[in-house]
Amino acid sequence: MLKSNYSDHELECGLDEAGRGCLAGPVTAAAVIFKPEYKNAKINDSKKLNIKERSDLTKIILKNSVAFSISHVYPKEIDKINILNASILAMHKCLDKLGVKPEFLIVDGNKFKKYKNIPHKTIIKGDQKHLNIAAASILAKNARDNFMQELHYKFPEYSWLTNKGYPTKTHKKAIIEFGITKFHRKSFKLYDEQLIIDF
Numbered sequence: 001m002l003k004s005n006y007s008d009h010e011l012e013c014g015l016d017e018a019g020r021g022c023l024a025g026p027v028t029a030a031a032v033i034f035k036p037e038y039k040n041a042k043i044n045d046s047k048k049l050n051i052k053e054r055s056d057l058t059k060i061i062l063k064n065s066v067a068f069s070i071s072h073v074y075p076k077e078i079d080k081i082n083i084l085n086a087s088i089l090a091m092h093k094c095l096d097k098l099g100v101k102p103e104f105l106i107v108d109g110n111k112f113k114k115y116k117n118i119p120h121k122t123i124i125k126g127d128q129k130h131l132n133i134a135a136a137s138i139l140a141k142n143a144r145d146n147f148m149q150e151l152h153y154k155f156p157e158y159s160w161l162t163n164k165g166y167p168t169k170t171h172k173k174a175i176i177e178f179g180i181t182k183f184h185r186k187s188f189k190l191y192d193e194q195l196i197i198d199f
Contacts, residue, residue, distance in 0.1 A: 013102035014132025029090035030139035
């Protein structure tokens with residue numbers, strides 16, 4: 001079971017994002033605050049869960065959290081400020097939207113920009129260690145997957161229903177065949193040289 005909290009603060013907030021490595025769609029962050037004593041053995045790193053588990057756990061997280069929020073940062077902004085800054089911006093947007101002010105932040109990964117005057121700690125593989133970060137990873141992944149699912153019906157040729165915007169061979173071939181959409185990140189390596197023939 002993951003640790004309930006990292007610090008001694010009652011209002012500790014876990015932060016994580018989804019979609020950093022995608023060629024299309026937003027980067028999505030989530031913030032979750034649980035009561036310090038909250039435990040749930042089923043909550044884990046979103047990458048270790050299937051779609052149904054993430055969907056079911058999303059409902060449980062929303063019901064049991066003291067506060068939560070989810071925010072997207074879209075490709076135009078990603079291209080302007082780069083994906084790392086966009087990921088942190090998405091997390092800051094989540095913090096702006098929280099109904100309560102957290103006393104301490106724990107963030108998945110190793111980079112974060114200070115938010116207001118709230119102390120924080122970055123934790124590598126935090127979504128595999130701490131309940132509130134894992135919960136944030138589930139909310140972010142679920143929200144982003146739902147967003148890409150809706151986009152799929154407008155742009156079915158890119159197979160976003162299955163690849164969610166990640167750089168699969170099918171997605172890259174579709175980019176070569178159909179070009180890009182406004183939902184593609186133009187600053188990313190969209191084309192695979194292995195699929196381009198030099199004449």
